Amino acid sequence: MRNCVKKLVLSLHLFSVIILSAQHLDAKATILKRINEPEFQNRVFSVIDYGAIADGITNAKPAFDQAIQECKQAGGGKVEVPKGNYFLEGPLHLESHLNLELQEGAVLKFSSNPESYPLVLTSWEGTILYNYSPFIYAYQKENIAITGKGIIDGESSDTFATWHPLQKEDQLRSREMNHNSIPFEERQFGKGHYLRPQLIQFFDCKTILIEDVSIEDSPFWCVHLLKCENAILRGVKYDAQNKNNDGIDLEYSRDILIENIRFNNNDDNVAIxxxxxxxxxxxxxxxxxxxxxxxxxxxxxxxxxGSEMSSGVRNVFVENCTYAGYVKRGVYLKSNPDRGGEISDIFIKNVEFGEVLDCFMITSNYHNEGFGFPSTINNINLSNVKCEKANNYGIYLKGYNKKPIRNINLNRFKVKETGRNPFVDFAEEVMFKTVKLNGETIKWNAEKLKQNPPDEYDY
Known part of the structure; x- marks a missing residue:
């Protein structure tokens, strides 16, 4: 009788997963229909016409700024950057209805002088504050793009990137301001502080396109969409090897398409x-x-x-992706009991990894810290996910003791070689269907999979 009940529960759970997956395929199609590319007037403003000298030495920022303002006053168009090396003594602040086109062979190289970057409203690791301007920045703009086959080079490996060991005091100060609800205008960093600026940031913007450019040597996060809506990131290439050189960070943002990106950066590829x-x-x-x-x-x-996900992350679809090399973790959901919020309705399908440390990992106790606000992690679905080798875990799923993770569904999940058996703890409504690790089919068995990992796991 008990076995019959178990089979009935499993069948009902599987049926609900099938229905939910179908509903969310419809949701994905609806999302894609809402996402539209920006359109621009047929006007061209070449930075060369405004005095830019492409010698990599002369400050081209005044010419770029003038071209941007002329484009704005004319009602929009294309700011064209022809082939050549352009040195910019400070940031570019973009305007609405503008396409910054970097033609093939064009290279933007930014100044290493912090005093050339004014304070702007931005955010840092999930806290809104005033800090050095991102190198390319747009605030409350719409219908805006960066396109072309040129290169955006932050020139930061010997300058801003060296601030990483100096940031701790400011990092903690920003978090205290967050916890104490200090007004934004009082959260002033910049000179005398060591919070590195982002390379590209769109803040409270709508209808965005970033396409085909190459990104190198960023001071901090490479592309950061903060409170943005309706954006396409397509065909971008990375060679960004500094600390915290995340490829794409989406924060408080919605209706986003990321496609045909070739990542090679020294941190998260896509961080939501x-x-x-x-x-x-x-x-x-x-x-x-x-x-x-x-x-x-x-x-x-x-x-x-995560791990900064306190407003929640939901309706994420990842599909038909592969690998260009090693990643430490393939799919990684992380939160802790300081965060609150919810991660739900995540669908990952037809994805392959090569060698990793951990293939699929969820933790509700990131850095083993925090209390009072455990997160809800629910309805996470992986289908046809393959990995050649996981040096550590193929599957590591750890909820919080007061709030288990729920409804975790693995269907056709395969890791050819793993260093450890799967680990699952504080998890409910978990389904394994055709899960293979080290050539062995793994059946769902809560007690068998609950093994003792190291007390201090390297998150």
């Missing part, structure tokens, strides 16, 4: 976030309706959700 702790929960602005497809992963982690 939604604010930190008190501020994130108060914002009530989840990152949602995100499609990632046809990408090649290489770097630290391929797809990450």
């Amino acid at each position: 976030k939604a604010g930190r702790d008190h501020e994130g929960r108060a914002m009530q602005m989840p990152s949602e309706n995100i499609v990632v497809r046809n990408c090649a992963f290489k770097g630290l982690h391929a797809l990450v959700i």
Whole structure:
């Protein structure tokens, strides 16, 4: 009788998974229909016509700024950057209805002088504050693009990137401001502080396109969409090897398409976030309706959700992706009991990895810290996910003792070689269907899979 009940429960769970998956395929199609590319007036403003000298030495920023303003005053168009090396003594602040086109052979190289970057409203690791301007920045703009086969070079490996060991005091100060709800205008960093700026940031912008450019040597995160809506990131290539050189960070953003990206960056490839702790929960602005497809992963982690996700992350679709090299973790969902919020309705399909440390990992206790606000992690679905080798775990799923993770579904999940048996703890409604590790089919058995990992696991 007990076995019959178990079989009935499993059948009902499987049926609900099938129905839910079908519903979310419809949701993905609806999302894609909403996402539109920006359109621009047929006007061209060449930076050469405004005095830019492409010798890599002369400051071209005044010419770029003038071309941007002329484009704005004319009602929009293309700011054209012909082949050549352009040195910029400070950031570019983009305007609405503008396409910054970097033609093939064009290289932007940015100044290493912090005093050339004014303070702007931005965010840092999930906390809104004033800091050095991102090198390319747009605030409350719409219908905006960066396109072309040129290169955006942050020139930061010997300058801003060296601030990483100096940032701890400011990092902790920013978090205290978050926890104490200090007004934004009082959160002033910049000179005398060591929070590195992002390379490209769109803040509170709509209808965005970043296409085909190459990104190198970023000071911090490479591309950061903060409170943005309706964006396409397509065909971008990376060679960004500094600390915290995340490829794409989505924060409080919705209706996003990421496709045909070739990653090679020294941190997360795609990181989906939604604010930190008190501020994130108060914002009530989840990152949602995100499609990632046809990408090649290489770097630290391929797809990450969290750890700053206090407003929630939902409706994420990742499909038809492969690898360009090693990543530490393939699919990585992370939170802790400081965050709150929810990660739900995540669908990952037809994805391959080569060698990794861990293939699929969820932790509700990131860095083994925090209390009072455990996160909800629910309805996570992986289908036809393959990995050649996981040096550590093929599957590591650890919820929080007061709030288990729920409804975790693996269907056709295969890791040819793993260093450890799978580990699952504080998890409910887990389904394994055709799960193979080291050539062995793994059946769902809560007690068998609950083994003792190291007390201090390297998250």
